[in-house]
Amino acid sequence: KQEVTQIPAALSVPEGENLVLNCSFTDSAIYNLQWFRQDPGKGLTSLLLIQSSQREQTSGRLNASLDKSSGRSTLYIAASQPGDSATYLCASSGGYNKLIFGAGTRLAVHP
Amino acid sequence: EAGVAQSPRYKIIEKRQSVAFWCNPISGHATLYWYQQILGQGPKLLIQFQNNGVVDDSQLPKDRFSAERLKGVDSTLKIQPAKLEDSAVYLCASSLEVYGGSGNTIYFGEGSWLTVV
Numbered sequence: 001k002q003e004v005t006q007i008p009a010a011l012s013v014p015e016g017e018n019l020v021l022n023c024s025f026t027d028s029a030i031y032n033l034q035w036f037r038q039d040p041g042k043g044l045t046s047l048l049l050i051q052s053s054q055r056e057q058t059s060g061r062l063n064a065s066l067d068k069s070s071g072r073s074t075l076y077i078a079a080s081q082p083g084d085s086a087t088y089l090c091a092s093s094g095g096y097n098k099l100i101f102g103a104g105t106r107l108a109v110h111p
Numbered sequence: 112e113a114g115v116a117q118s119p120r121y122k123i124i125e126k127r128q129s130v131a132f133w134c135n136p137i138s139g140h141a142t143l144y145w146y147q148q149i150l151g152q153g154p155k156l157l158i159q160f161q162n163n164g165v166v167d168d169s170q171l172p173k174d175r176f177s178a179e180r181l182k183g184v185d186s187t188l189k190i191q192p193a194k195l196e197d198s199a200v201y202l203c204a205s206s207l208e209v210y211g212g213s214g215n216t217i218y219f220g221e222g223s224w225l226t227v228v
Contacts, residue, residue: 044219
């Protein structure tokens with residue numbers, strides 16, 4: 001049974017810092033790994049999707065990497081801004097787009 | 112492009128009462144998902160539809176939860192009777208299709224917040 005763990009559970013950083021969020025999964029037989037953002041009281045917004053054959057994906061200041069053999073993914077946020085404050089969730093996908101989510105990392109970026 | 116629509120946004124009910132949530136996915140999306148997100152946890156898949164057929168309902172508590180997508184478009188999730196532990200956000204999501212497991216972007220609605228007292 002797939003289990004997804006995210007570390008740290010919460011993170012508070014000053015504006016401008018580069019930061020790394022970690023995600024680990026127990027079953028390496030995945031189709032893809034996805035990162036989502038969730039703002040308070042809102043649904044989830046897809047940030048990056050890494051196919052199992054890929055090593056990383058980039059979108060603006062975000063870069064996500066995937067290492068299937070070690071069961072790890074990282075989300076790198078460059079030059080953090082207060083608007084980045086949110087909960088970041090990673091999810092592994094098995095067949096048929098079934099997502100298994102971690103509990104998320106709650107990020108606060110203060111001016 | 113309109114997003115995934117859900118209603119009601121908030122609902123407070125007493126235990127043992129019933130509640131129903133409605134979802135309208137993005138136009139043209141064949142796959143519809145219902146997730147349950149308890150405070151402080153990641154979302155958990157309850158049921159997944161491909162058009163009007165069920166792909167996965169292995170984590171749906173079938174003694175009290177039911178869901179339907181009769182015409183392959185909008186969907187209803189019902190809880191009857193509700194328990195205190197059903198207090199959560201119920202998220203509806205949709206994607207284009209899932210054949211081959213290649214992974215399409217999944218779009219989430221803003222959720223229906225349920226409090227059972």
